[in-house]
Amino acid sequence: MAAGAQTLHVHPKNSQGQDTLEPQYVAAWLSALRKACPGTPLGVTTGAWSSPDAPARLEMIRSWYELPDFASVNWHEEGAEEVAALLHHRGVAVEAGIWQADAARKWASSPLKTQCLRVLIEVQDVPAETVESEAVRLLELVKGPNHSGSRQAFQAPVLLHGEEGSAWAAVQLAARWGLGTRIGLEDTLLLPDGRRAGGNADLIVAAKFFLAM
Numbered sequence: 001m002a003a004g005a006q007t008l009h010v011h012p013k014n015s016q017g018q019d020t021l022e023p024q025y026v027a028a029w030l031s032a033l034r035k036a037c038p039g040t041p042l043g044v045t046t047g048a049w050s051s052p053d054a055p056a057r058l059e060m061i062r063s064w065y066e067l068p069d070f071a072s073v074n075w076h077e078e079g080a081e082e083v084a085a086l087l088h089h090r091g092v093a094v095e096a097g098i099w100q101a102d103a104a105r106k107w108a109s110s111p112l113k114t115q116c117l118r119v120l121i122e123v124q125d126v127p128a129e130t131v132e133s134e135a136v137r138l139l140e141l142v143k144g145p146n147h148s149g150s151r152q153a154f155q156a157p158v159l160l161h162g163e164e165g166s167a168w169a170a171v172q173l174a175a176r177w178g179l180g181t182r183i184g185l186e187d188t189l190l191l192p193d194g195r196r197a198g199g200n201a202d203l204i205v206a207a208k209f210f211l212a213m
Helices: 023-036 054-062 080-089 101-108 128-143 164-177 200-211
Strands: 008-010 042-045 070-074 093-098 118-122 158-161
Touching: 008 023, 023 042, 054 080, 070 080, 080 093, 093 101, 101 128, 118 128, 128 158, 128 164, 158 164, 164 200
Parallel strands: 008 042, 042 070, 070 093, 093 118, 118 158
Antiparallel strands: none
16 A cells, blocks of 8 residues: 555455455454555455355355455356345445456446446456457447447446456556556566566556556
8 A cells, every 4th residue: 555556455365375255254354454554445356266156155245244345246257246236235335347248248238237336347368469459349348239439438437457468568558548457466476577576565666657657
């Protein structure tokens, strides 16, 4: 946060170091982060890898007693709409994670889309030179067939980011388009010049250079 981040997205871990949605671990992580970074908006993943069984995932979220400010929901995963609806009911803002075309189409026709905090356009690990075309494709699908106007006219806030080979190209593209972005060790371990980052703060500092251009 001191390096310039505005929010934190985290994956709470269990005692074996695995991503989890179990309420005791989510509470422990959120409590520690709120103590370390008071006032910082905190978000968590609800990725299906944390709990592949959709009903079990819903039950864990229903059992949370320490709530994040927001949570990301990957719209291509089984049970995504149910997870998003439950989070909204519990007062947790929803980030709609869009990784692929089918997910973008589903979100564009979802009755929940007007209840989402923002849309995460997540460009997968593709060559840097193809990041813009992939981002444009996903954005157009997210808008839906009845939308007209430019990217800037799209009403839902968009956060654009990549991973591995697409990470820094996505940050630069987000800066050029005036969109939100994110960077962290979940996305890449490398700085733009290929050196290994010392931590999340190094990545944030590097991203701020592009955003200031």
